[in-house]
Amino acid sequence: MSVSIRGLGHSYAGLRTIERLDLEVSEHEVLGLVGPSGCGKSTLLELVCGLLEPGAGTLAVDGGETGGERLARCAYMPQRDLLLPWYSALDNAGLALRNHGLDRAEARERAAALFERFGLAGFERAAPAELSGGMRQRVAFLRTLIAGKPLLALDEPFAALDAITRAEMQEWLAVALKSDPRTVVLVTHDVEEALYLSDRVVVLSARPARIVAELEAPRPRIPNRDAAVTDPAFVAVREQALRALHEGSR
Amino acid sequence: MRRWLLPALLLAALLGAWQLAATSGFLAEALGLESFLVPSPAEIGESLWQNRSLLAENAWVTLREILLGLGCALVAGVGFAVLMHLSGIVRDAAYPLIVASQTVPIVVIAPILLVWLGFGIGPKAVVVALICFFPITVSTLDGLRSTEPDAIKLMRSLDASRWQVFRRVETPNALPSFFTGAKIAVVLAPIGAVFGEWVGSSSGLGHLILTDNAQLEVAREFAAVAVLSAMALVLIGLLALAERRVVTWR
Numbered sequence: 001m002s003v004s005i006r007g008l009g010h011s012y013a014g015l016r017t018i019e020r021l022d023l024e025v026s027e028h029e030v031l032g033l034v035g036p037s038g039c040g041k042s043t044l045l046e047l048v049c050g051l052l053e054p055g056a057g058t059l060a061v062d063g064g065e066t067g068g069e070r071l072a073r074c075a076y077m078p079q080r081d082l083l084l085p086w087y088s089a090l091d092n093a094g095l096a097l098r099n100h101g102l103d104r105a106e107a108r109e110r111a112a113a114l115f116e117r118f119g120l121a122g123f124e125r126a127a128p129a130e131l132s133g134g135m136r137q138r139v140a141f142l143r144t145l146i147a148g149k150p151l152l153a154l155d156e157p158f159a160a161l162d163a164i165t166r167a168e169m170q171e172w173l174a175v176a177l178k179s180d181p182r183t184v185v186l187v188t189h190d191v192e193e194a195l196y197l198s199d200r201v202v203v204l205s206a207r208p209a210r211i212v213a214e215l216e217a218p219r220p221r222i223p224n225r226d227a228a229v230t231d232p233a234f235v236a237v238r239e240q241a242l243r244a245l246h247e248g249s250r
Numbered sequence: 251m252r253r254w255l256l257p258a259l260l261l262a263a264l265l266g267a268w269q270l271a272a273t274s275g276f277l278a279e280a281l282g283l284e285s286f287l288v289p290s291p292a293e294i295g296e297s298l299w300q301n302r303s304l305l306a307e308n309a310w311v312t313l314r315e316i317l318l319g320l321g322c323a324l325v326a327g328v329g330f331a332v333l334m335h336l337s338g339i340v341r342d343a344a345y346p347l348i349v350a351s352q353t354v355p356i357v358v359i360a361p362i363l364l365v366w367l368g369f370g371i372g373p374k375a376v377v378v379a380l381i382c383f384f385p386i387t388v389s390t391l392d393g394l395r396s397t398e399p400d401a402i403k404l405m406r407s408l409d410a411s412r413w414q415v416f417r418r419v420e421t422p423n424a425l426p427s428f429f430t431g432a433k434i435a436v437v438l439a440p441i442g443a444v445f446g447e448w449v450g451s452s453s454g455l456g457h458l459i460l461t462d463n464a465q466l467e468v469a470r471e472f473a474a475v476a477v478l479s480a481m482a483l484v485l486i487g488l489l490a491l492a493e494r495r496v497v498t499w500r
Contacts, residue, residue, distance in 0.1 A: 051403050076407035078400045085499040086422040095418070096408040127499060147408050 002027045002062060002151060002183040003048060009056035009208075010043060017043050019208035021057070027150075030177060030184040032194030032217075034241065035204030036249045041187040042079075042155050044209065048185060049074040049153045062150055075149040079156045081140035083128035089139050090115070090124040096147035111146060118142050119172070134165040141173070145180065152184045158193065170196055171225045191241045192229055203241055205248035213244035265291045289469035297469040298476065304458070309477050311454040315371055315443040316485070319378020323435060326379070327386030328428070334387075335394040335420070345391075352384055356442070360449040374446030374454070381442040382435035386428070393427025394420050426500060429493040436485045440478055 003025035010018040017040035025031045035041050046052045047059055050070030058065060061073040075096075083092045091098075093114070094107035102110070108124075115121050118138050128136060137157060144152055157173075158166045170193055177184065177197075188194050194201045195217050203213040218237055222228035229238075271277040272290035281288060289297070298305065330348070334341035356377055363373035397420045405415045447456030455474045462471040 046403070049407055051406060071406060072409065074407060076404060078404055080400065082398065082401050082404050084401070084419065084422070087418075095405070095410075098418070099405070099408055099410040099414050129499070143408070153407075 002029070003031075003185065004060045005048070005057070006059075007057035008044075008047065008054055008059060010040070010047060010052070011055050012043065016208040018047075018054075019210055021210060023202065023211070025183060025185060027183055028181040029200065030186060030198045032198030032201040033185060033187045033204060034189060034191055034194045034201060034245060035209060036206045036245065037189055039204050039206050039248075040209040041189075041204060044204075045076070045153050045155050045185060045187050048151075049076045051076065073149055074151045074153050075144040075147040077140060077144040077152065077154045077157055079159055081128075081136040081160075083131075083136055083139060083143075085128055087128075088124065089120065089126050089128065089131060089135075092128065093139050093142045093146060095143055111142070114142055114146070118176075132165075133161050134169055137161065137169055138172070141176070145176075145182075150183055152182050154184060154186045156188055157186070159188070159190075166193075167225055171223070173197060174221075174223065174225075191238055191245065195234060195238055195241065196225060196228055201241060203244040203248060206250070212248035213241065215241055215244075287466065287468050289472060293469045294472040294476065298473040301470055301473060305455075305473060305477050308453055308455050308458045308474070309481060311371075312440070312443050312447070312456065312478065313481055315374040315446065315454065316378055316439045316481070318371060318375040319442060320382055320435060320439050322375065322379040323382030323386055324432070327383050327431070327435075328390055330383075331387050331390035331394060331424075334391055336416075341391075348384065348387060356380060356445065360446060363446075364450045369450055369452065373449070374443055374451065377446035378439050378442035381438045385431040385434040385438070387431075389431025389434075390424055390428045393424030396427070397423045425497050426493075429489065429497065433486060433489055436489055437482065439485070440482045444478065 003023070005021060005023040008018055008021040008023075009016070021044070023031075033041050033044065043052065047054050048061065048070065050061075050067040050072075053067055059070065061070045064070055064073050083089075084095075087095070090108050090111050091104075094102075094111035097107035097110055098104065112124055115124055118141075120135060120138055120142070123131060123135060128139070131139065137160075141157065144154075158169050161169060174197055184198075186194065186197055191201075195215075198217050201215045201217060202211055203215070204210065205212045215237055218231065218233040222231055222234075228234055268277075269290050269292060272285075272288055272293075275285055278285040278288045330344070334344060359380065360373065360377050363376050367373040367376065401419050401423075402415055405419055410418065443454070444456030444459070447454040448460055451457045455478050458474045459471050462468070462474065
């Protein structure tokens with residue numbers, strides 16, 4: 001089991017955000033977490049990543065239970081791309097390598113090798129401000145991937161993008177994960193996005209977050225997003241998810 | 251072009267008006283003064299040229315006081331800001347005192363410094379440093395603390411050590427604020443130097459201004475003021491240049 005959460009509870013500023021939550025994620029599984037906004041999805045993700053310590057219960061990522069162990073096993077991608085404006089696209093992508101002690105030239109070389117595959121060729125030296133929203137998000141994802149962690153924790157990775165770019169990025173991420181499988185926990189408020197990208201979707205209730213429903217994404221996965229989301233099986237699961245979301249919001 | 255031309259034209263117009271008002275005797279009459287007490291820009295220019303070696307000698311004295319004081323304030327200000335940023339205990343203990351210390355007027359301290367440090371460059375440099383320390387410290391600390399918490403989380407998830415977070419995220423993030431503080435300091439520094447000289451000195455532009463005032467050498471007094479502001483302008487220009495070279499992402 002890649003991620004194992006037992007009896008997790010957490011409070012923030014006197015508010016109970018998560019209560020007695022149990023959840024498991026297997027290796028190379030993509031788990032989608034959806035829930036009403038403010039329900040504690042992002043907190044859950046930060047707890048998994050070792051950026052926060054739980055108030056109650058245990059969390060383990062690949063067997064590592066302490067904050068430091070979880071931090072070492074998870075790569076966190078926050079909602080906003082948070083590319084550092086003082087670094088080029090290439091240097092942003094290679095940040096983890098630099099933190100691991102590689103010198104600038106080596107980090108650049110290894111990050112540059114992936115730029116083409118990510119549709120970023122030619123933009124190595126560009127400043128983040130010169131990139132489009134979709135490209136920034138790809139650099140941010142590349143930065144997360146290059147860290148070489150077994151678990152990717154993605155917090156609403158495409159929330160800031162317009163609808164068309166978002167759809168493109170979802171297709172792109174599905175392909176990227178197929179060629180480089182990782183265990184992924186994907187937090188989103190978009191049920192469609194969760195079902196299209198994940199193997200399994202967990203619907204959380206309003207605060208304090210508990211699990212309302214667990215849904216298997218329709219199989220076989222249809223690569224084309226437009227075709228996938230209009231497939232009757234997909235539509236049926238989406239209805240189920242939306243109903244669960246609605247119930248959990250009350 | 252517009253950035254330089256418009257202020258230059260305005261300056262020329264103001265000087266022209268002053269010239270006319272002074273040479274026609276209108277200015278002296280309006281102020282009820284002897285005309286030699288109200289020099290025209292041309293007379294000031296003439297005095298500037300005639301007294302060039304005297305002015306240069308005294309300007310060099312004042313410039314050294316400014317640079318020494320400013321240098322000390324930069325080192326101490328940035329050092330203190332970093333220390334207060336890295337240690338909550340130091341910040342909580344020292345910050346209120348640093349703010350409170352600003353309520354002690356330099357006017358009161360300068361004579362004491364004279365007693366302690368004598369008539370040399372020491373007390374002047376200390377006055378400059380005391381004045382410049384505050385804006386540099388406060389704005390640098392502010393810049394360091396304004397780093398987005400999410401950017402720090404992201405860096406931690408990318409395996410950054412505390413030092414790497416400081417070096418790659420917090421320091422660049424603080425640079426624009428640091429330069430803002432340094433610019434305020436550069437504007438204040440000549441005031442500090444001149445004031446230090448007024449309290450007790452035998453050379454420097456402040457000393458020259460004081461003696462010229464007593465001897466009614468008004469034209470040379472204006473010339474000294476012009477040299478002082480020219481010096482400050484050059485310093486601000488150099489700082490702006492440094493900022494543009496360092497803070498390339500704005």
